[in-house]
Amino acid sequence: MGKITSLGTHFGPYLIESENNEVVAVHGHELDPNPSQIGQAYLHRSELRVLKPSVRRSWLEQGPGERTDQRGKEPFVEVTWDEAVNLASGELKRIYGSFGPDALFAGSYGWGSSGRVHAPSALLFRLLRMCGGYTDVWGTYSSSAAEAIVPYFLGMRYHSAIGRGTSWSVIEKHTDLFVSFGGLRRSNTEVTYGGQGTHHTEDWMKSAAQNGTEFLNIGPLRDDIDVGIQSRWQPIKPGTDVALMLACIYVLITNESVDQEFVEKYVHGWDRFSRYVTGESDGVPKSASWASSITGIDALVIENLAIEMSRRRTLINLGLSVQRADHGEQSYWAATALACALGQIGRPGGGIAFPFGAQGNVGAGQVRKRVPGIPIPPRPSNSPVISVSRFRELIDQPGETFNCNGETGEFPDIKMVWWAGGNPFHHHQNLSQLASAWQRPQTIIVQEPFWTPTARRADIVFPTTIPIERNDIGGAENLLISHARAVDPPGEALDDYEILAKVAERFDLREKFTEGRTADEWVKVLYDLFRVENDWAPKFEDFLEAGYLRYPEMSDMGVNEQVFLEEFRSDPRNNPLGTPSGKIELWSEQIAAFEYEDCPPHPVWLEPYERLGGAGSDRWPLHLISNQPSVRLHSQYDHTQPSSGSKVAGREPVRIHPDAAEARGIVDGDVVRLFNDRGSCLAGAVLDNALMHEVVQLSTGAWYDPDSNGMCRAGNPNVLTFDKGTSQLAQGPSSHTCLVEVERFEGVIPRVEAYDPPEFVTRQQ
Numbered sequence: 001m002g003k004i005t006s007l008g009t010h011f012g013p014y015l016i017e018s019e020n021n022e023v024v025a026v027h028g029h030e031l032d033p034n035p036s037q038i039g040q041a042y043l044h045r046s047e048l049r050v051l052k053p054s055v056r057r058s059w060l061e062q063g064p065g066e067r068t069d070q071r072g073k074e075p076f077v078e079v080t081w082d083e084a085v086n087l088a089s090g091e092l093k094r095i096y097g098s099f100g101p102d103a104l105f106a107g108s109y110g111w112g113s114s115g116r117v118h119a120p121s122a123l124l125f126r127l128l129r130m131c132g133g134y135t136d137v138w139g140t141y142s143s144s145a146a147e148a149i150v151p152y153f154l155g156m157r158y159h160s161a162i163g164r165g166t167s168w169s170v171i172e173k174h175t176d177l178f179v180s181f182g183g184l185r186r187s188n189t190e191v192t193y194g195g196q197g198t199h200h201t202e203d204w205m206k207s208a209a210q211n212g213t214e215f216l217n218i219g220p221l222r223d224d225i226d227v228g229i230q231s232r233w234q235p236i237k238p239g240t241d242v243a244l245m246l247a248c249i250y251v252l253i254t255n256e257s258v259d260q261e262f263v264e265k266y267v268h269g270w271d272r273f274s275r276y277v278t279g280e281s282d283g284v285p286k287s288a289s290w291a292s293s294i295t296g297i298d299a300l301v302i303e304n305l306a307i308e309m310s311r312r313r314t315l316i317n318l319g320l321s322v323q324r325a326d327h328g329e330q331s332y333w334a335a336t337a338l339a340c341a342l343g344q345i346g347r348p349g350g351g352i353a354f355p356f357g358a359q360g361n362v363g364a365g366q367v368r369k370r371v372p373g374i375p376i377p378p379r380p381s382n383s384p385v386i387s388v389s390r391f392r393e394l395i396d397q398p399g400e401t402f403n404c405n406g407e408t409g410e411f412p413d414i415k416m417v418w419w420a421g422g423n424p425f426h427h428h429q430n431l432s433q434l435a436s437a438w439q440r441p442q443t444i445i446v447q448e449p450f451w452t453p454t455a456r457r458a459d460i461v462f463p464t465t466i467p468i469e470r471n472d473i474g475g476a477e478n479l480l481i482s483h484a485r486a487v488d489p490p491g492e493a494l495d496d497y498e499i500l501a502k503v504a505e506r507f508d509l510r511e512k513f514t515e516g517r518t519a520d521e522w523v524k525v526l527y528d529l530f531r532v533e534n535d536w537a538p539k540f541e542d543f544l545e546a547g548y549l550r551y552p553e554m555s556d557m558g559v560n561e562q563v564f565l566e567e568f569r570s571d572p573r574n575n576p577l578g579t580p581s582g583k584i585e586l587w588s589e590q591i592a593a594f595e596y597e598d599c600p601p602h603p604v605w606l607e608p609y610e611r612l613g614g615a616g617s618d619r620w621p622l623h624l625i626s627n628q629p630s631v632r633l634h635s636q637y638d639h640t641q642p643s644s645g646s647k648v649a650g651r652e653p654v655r656i657h658p659d660a661a662e663a664r665g666i667v668d669g670d671v672v673r674l675f676n677d678r679g680s681c682l683a684g685a686v687l688d689n690a691l692m693h694e695v696v697q698l699s700t701g702a703w704y705d706p707d708s709n710g711m712c713r714a715g716n717p718n719v720l721t722f723d724k725g726t727s728q729l730a731q732g733p734s735s736h737t738c739l740v741e742v743e744r745f746e747g748v749i750p751r752v753e754a755y756d757p758p759e760f761v762t763r764q765q
Contacts, residue, residue, distance in 0.1 A: 006547030007467060008474040008481030010114045011036040011633055012196045012360075013548065016468055016486040023468060023487060029548075031479070034199040036190040041637035042468050048451045048639055048757055050463035051491025053084030057761060059459040064091060065442035072435070072457040075759040081492065081502070088460050089506035091443050095416045096132055102384050102412040104128070105395065105441075107137030109388055110422020111633060112496075114195040115472030115483050116373045117522045120421030120447055120464070120496040126376045127500045128418070130509050133380040135412055137388040138404075141427050143320055144387060144732025145328035146354065148405055153333055153585045155578025158354075165353050166315065166564045168204035168363040172211050174349025176312035179216045181241045181335060182319025183224035184357035187630035192360040194370070197476030201360060205229055218244070219321075220625060221697060222690040225357070234305070235692050237612045238623045239325045239737050240295040243605050244302065245334040247291030249277050251306035252341045259343020266572060267340050268579070269587020273602045286605065294605075294613070310342055318354040321627065326608035326737040327598060328726040334603040337586050345584070346569025353564065364477040364560070371475050371530045374522055384412050387731035392428060392723055396437035403728040406594050416443045420496060425453035425704040425716075426635035429735050430723035432679050432710045447496055450639070451757050453704040463493040470495050473523050480530070480537075480549045495519055591729070598727040609724065610739045612694050620676050620739035622660065622696050626717035629699035638703050639755045648684020650752050652702040652715030655686050656742065657693035664743060671745045673711070674698065676738075679719035681712035682745060696742055705754035714754045 002019035006029075013029035026042050028035025054076040058067035067074065079087075095103050106128050108121035128134050139147050143158060150158040171178065178184075189201035205226050209215065215231035217224055218241070222233045236244060252258045253274060263270040272281070279285035288299035288306075295302075309316075316339050322331040336352050344350030356362050379385075386394050387404050398413035428434050438444070438457055446458035449466045472483035497519040504513035517525065524540050531537040536552055543549055567575040576582030580589065592601035610616030612623050628634070632643040646653060649671045656666060666672055670685040674696065683698055691697055698717045705714040712719045721738050725731035 003486070005484035005486040006482050007486070008114055008195050008476065008479075008483050009039065009467060010111050010193060010196055011038040011191045012199060013476070013479060013481050014039045014042075016042065018486045021487050029198065031550075032198040034202055036199065037642050038190065038631065038633055038637075040642055041632070041640045044640035045490070046450065046639060048755065049490050050448055050451060050455060050461055050493065052078040052463060053081055053492070054078050054461045054760070055084065055087065056459045059443070061764060064094075064459075068439040068441070071438060071444070071459070072453070075761040076461070077763050078760060081494075084460060084462065085502045085506065088445050088462075089503050091416065092131070092503070095443070099413070099415050101133035101380070102135055103415040104134040104418065105391075105414045105416070106134040106418040107386070107388065107391070108418070108420045108422050109137065109141070109424070109427075111193060111636070112421020113467060113472070114474045115467065116371045116474055116526055117472050117519055118467075118470055118496055119373060122373055122376055123496050123500050124418065124420040124447075126374060127504055127509070127513055129377040129379065130504070130512060131507055133383045134418075135384045135386065135394070135414065136379055137391070138385050139388045139730065139732065141389055141733050142358075143323065143355070144389060145323040145726045145730040146318075146320070146332050148730030148732065149329040149332055151578075152588045152591055153336060153579065155582075161564070162354065162362060164562065164564055165363065166349070166351065167560060167562050168201075168208070169561045170348050170563055171213060171315065171363070172204060172208035174313055175208065175213045175315045176349070177214050177216060177309060177314045178208070178317065179218065179309065179314060180225070180317040180319065180357060181218050181331065182322035182355070182357075183219050183221065183627070184215065184217060184226070184317065184319070185224055185627070186226040186228075188358050188628055189360040189362070191633055192476065195474040195476040195481065196360045197478040199360060201363070202226055202228065204363065220623070220692045220695040234297065234301070237294070237296045238625065238695065239608050239611050241322050242327075242330045242334045242603070243286070243291040243294040244297065245338045246277055246286040246603070246605055247288045247302050248306035248309065249338055249341050250286045251288060251303050252310060253278060255307065257307065257310045258341045262343035262345070263340055266345070266569065266583055268581035268583040268585045269602060270340070273337060273586040276602060276604065296613070313347070313350045314342060314344060315350055316352050317356045318352075320355045320358045321736055323726070324733055324736045326724065326726060326734045327606040328732060328734060329599055329729055330603055330606065333586075336584065337603050340584055340586065346563065346565040348563050351564055361477040371473055371480065371526050373526070384409060386411070387725065389428070389733040390725065390731050391424065392430070392434045392437050395440050396433070402731070403596070404731045405729055406590070414441050416445075417441050418445045419454060419458075420447040423452050423454045423635050425457065426701055426718070428723070429718055429721040429733055430678055431704055431712070431716065431719050432706070433723055435706070447499060449493065452635070453754065456758055462499050463491060464499065465489040465493050465495050469493070471520050471523055473527055478551055480543075480551070482544050482547050484544075484547065497522075594729070596728045599729040608737045609722065610737060612739070616739045620741050622694055622740050622742060624674065624717060624720060624738040624740045625691075625695055625697040626700050626721065626735060626738065627697065629701045632701055635701040635703060638701055643701075648686060649749070650684075651713065652683050652698060653686045654683035654715070654742070655688045655691055655697040657691055657695070658687045658689055659693045660696070660742075661685065661687050666742070666744050671749050672742050673745045674717075674720060674740050674742050676720055676740045678722060679710055679712070681715050681717065681719050682750070683715040696740065703754035705752055707750060713750050714752045
């Protein structure tokens with residue numbers, strides 16, 4: 001056996017086996033019962049590595065802003081590190097001097113590293129805040145709508161609510177009915193931002209099922225839950241969950257099954273909200289028959305479900321998918337209103353939960369003590385901040401005003417983009433619009449280990465290392481992992497830390513940026529800071545030798561016992577929520593003051609811009625589900641196994657119901673074209689009856705590969721999605737509101753070119 005080193009990742013801990021500077025095997029960690037297959041991507045050396053600093057030819061020869069329409073098409077010139085750093089630093093100084101820091105966008109977003117030292121976007125923020133600032137972002141593509149709305153009705157940050165959520169160890173003992181809106185996929189639970197520990201969600205779900213918990217999956221995909229347990233499936237038209245929730249509340253009200261004691265004692269605004277549900281305030285009763293016409297669920301089924309939930313210990317779970325839709329804020333608010341009506345919030349195994357089935361740490365209990373990161377200076381008080389998913393509008397519409405979370409702002413004129421640790425040409429909506437807007441900035445700098453679609457569209461590309469090529473430290477919910485360098489980086493790739501230290505030197509900030517430390521020295525410093533707060537932790541040298549340590553207060557299956565809002569229920573006077581009323585707010589005076597038509601002051605059903613049976617469905621009869629892939633993390637390592645092994649006809653697979661396929665003359669394995677008014681892409685057909693016949697499912701993450709007409713040959717669904725904010729409150733992404741049509745592709749099938757390296761040329765004299 002070769003050299004064994006430990007590694008922590010967003011998708012779990014591993015042991016890396018290497019020989020002669022090559023990875024020869026990726027082993028699951030000794031404590032991990034269900035290691036994710038995603039880690040096998042580290043076995044593959046790739047021709048797509050960025051080996052040297054590279055500059056787009058026209059930018060290098062003619063200067064910033066030249067031939068920006070050639071980004072992604074034009075050859076690169078490889079240069080020395082000194083020249084590349086001088087070019088980038090000089091351009092940054094020019095932007096600051098001529099336009100000010102607002103003209104720089106550096107709100108990098110992505111899952112670049114689970115390590116606390118080598119988190120690329122955090123390092124970039126550290127440096128640029130020292131230099132003078134930049135236009136920044138708020139929120140995440142994953143959960144912006146939830147992040148915005150939860151503080152208004154629960155009085156706490158969304159991620160705090162997740163950490164305080166009811167744990168699996170309580171669910172398995174007390175929950176009779178686990179109702180999940182938006183899926184409960186096991187593959188999603190293999191991943192956690194900041195580091196996934198050992199994978200136990202599958203075991204907990206099976207244990208709960210064996211103890212009598214019944215799982216009800218309400219969604220368009222039957223298998224959007226662990227197939228290893230028996231569960232119920234209630235199909236529902238995508239994007240109509242709020243209508244179902246309101247109808248269930250209506251049934252509870254009209255059947256006098258609402259827990260009146262609970263809503264009177266713990267809820268603010270129930271009377272005004274209930275008048276809306278019954279139709280007293282708007283003339284539209286939100287009855288089961290009303291919801292049936294929207295959701296496609298029989299009215300009697302809705303009525304029976306509401307009564308069943310009131311008679312059993314019911315936990316209502318909200319996945320992230322339901323809030324990544326038009327008016328996505330309403331799903332979390334309406335689900336909480338339903339839980340209030342049932343009156344089980346704060347009781348073991350009942351109430352509200354989010355987002356089980358989205359990440360692996362959900363349900364673990366908030367006991368993790370994170371290792372501190374390298375400090376990031378505060379954001380300058382005058383720095384512009386946008387909602388993260390409004391990035392395309394930012395670079396495309398300078399001077400335009402926007403509303404977000406009660407504030408009004410104006411998009412600055414972005415002259416320069418600096419991106420580290422992410423791939424906007426994966427996660428952003430309507431990629432054709434983004435590709436056009438991407439031409440506006442004068443300079444785009446990207447730090448990237450591979451020639452991704454984003455790197456291909458940069459002016460200056462810095463080659464970076466990947467996690468197996470550096471030392472680091474990272475935490476998970478039940479482990480602290482030493483990330484040990486297994487192999488040397490190829491070519492001239494450097495750690496993001498050293499790259500930015502070089503840039504800092506050009507600003508006479510290297511000493512301030514590094515604090516006189518190497519990256520490896522920072523690893524020890526951060527561990528020692530962790531050890532000061534955790535005296536049970538061993539010495540640093542012993543930690544490195546073991547490769548990990550376990551948090552002593554965690555159980556073997558990585559879960560502590562806790563019940564969401566238990567303290568609030570037991571004593572609301574001494575444990576009030578952080579809302580103005582101290583209660584759960586189903587009417588928010590704060591939101592009312594914003595006067596947003598697309599986000600009223602109580603949970604409501606608002607018609608989305610398109611849906612099955614509604615607007616757009618006469619032309620586009622299929623709803624696209626663009627969920628997370630099971631074979632990779634977002635778009636990472638899409639060019640390697642196991643992601644490449646999942647392709648059909650060399651491109652991303654799309655699942656189609658056999659009836660829908662037959663009606664269109666499509667057979668299994670065909671190359672098909674998905675299209676709507678916004679764009680089109682090719683994919684490989686997989687016939688499957690585990691989804692509604694009006695639904696197609698195409699996972700995100702295929703590398704963007706447009707032909708001359710903008711059709712993505714690789715199968716990225718974000719050429720089809722609409723780049724619109726969820727509402728003026730969150731301005732989050734609404735990618736799951738998307739109608740399409742599918743047809744068998746006729747003619748010569750084009751080759752996928754996304755995984756070809758770019759062209760390189762020598763500098764002209």
